[in-house]
Amino acid sequence: xxxxxxxxxxxxxxxxxxxxxxxxxxxxxxxxxxxxxxxxxxxxxxxxxxxxxxxxxxxxxxxxxxxxxxxxxxxxxxxxxxxxxxxxxxxxxxxxxxxxxxxxxxxxxxxxxxxxxxxxxxxxxxxxxxxxxxxxxxxxxxxxxxxxxxxxxxxxxxxxxxxxxxxxxxxxxxxxx
Numbered sequence: 001x002x003x004x005x006x007x008x009x010x011x012x013x014x015x016x017x018x019x020x021x022x023x024x025x026x027x028x029x030x031x032x033x034x035x036x037x038x039x040x041x042x043x044x045x046x047x048x049x050x051x052x053x054x055x056x057x058x059x060x061x062x063x064x065x066x067x068x069x070x071x072x073x074x075x076x077x078x079x080x081x082x083x084x085x086x087x088x089x090x091x092x093x094x095x096x097x098x099x100x101x102x103x104x105x106x107x108x109x110x111x112x113x114x115x116x117x118x119x120x121x122x123x124x125x126x127x128x129x130x131x132x133x134x135x136x137x138x139x140x141x142x143x144x145x146x147x148x149x150x151x152x153x154x155x156x157x158x159x160x161x162x163x164x165x166x167x168x169x170x171x172x173x174x175x176x177x
Contacts, residue, residue: 039148040176041141050176053084053140059174060138065131069159070166072137073116073126077106077150082142085129092137093129103127112150119163124152 043052051061063072072085076098084094098104104127106112116126131137139153155169 037177039151041143041146041148042176043143048176050172050174051139051141053142055140057138057173059172059176060140061170061172062136062138063153063155064136064169064171065134065155066166066169067134067157068132070131070134070155070157072129072131073118073152073154073156074129074139075104075106075112075116075124075126075150075152076148077109077112078146078148079105081146081148084140086138086140087131087133087135092131095142096127106150106152109150112152115152115154115165116156118156119154119165126152126154 040048040050041052042048042050043054049055049059051059065072074083076083079098079100082095082097084096085092096104101107103125106124110122111124114120114123116128117123118126141148153170155166156163157166
């Protein structure tokens, strides 16, 4: 009986949280500066792999697009980080480098909370990607173990007024914080 309880506890603690995480970025994971939840990018050289070109699909970061009218708005609070977006392994956007005060750069935590400035004037100036077709798109980062403290990846259907973020589109089978 003890073994069964231990097994069930193990299942609840380690597998259920990966199923229910539907974050779009810092707004969900780091609602104010008192919380420290950073996205860790890993290329597998130190054991872990997440959101890197070297990772398999179980360890990639995906964003789901449901219709051709949806756009992806992206921002990161790290400079000189390079990322790209792929669909089925084929490059469809980038590579892009995040630079200070350029589109895609999030300087303040509050900007990540507000989201892209197309939704709120207090938000950040986002990089915009219009995929044109539904599907799951992987976001891959270059570099050795970068940490991303502020980030936002927002999907918006541009044909619906007023514009609004669609929650629950950012996903991974193996998050790494």
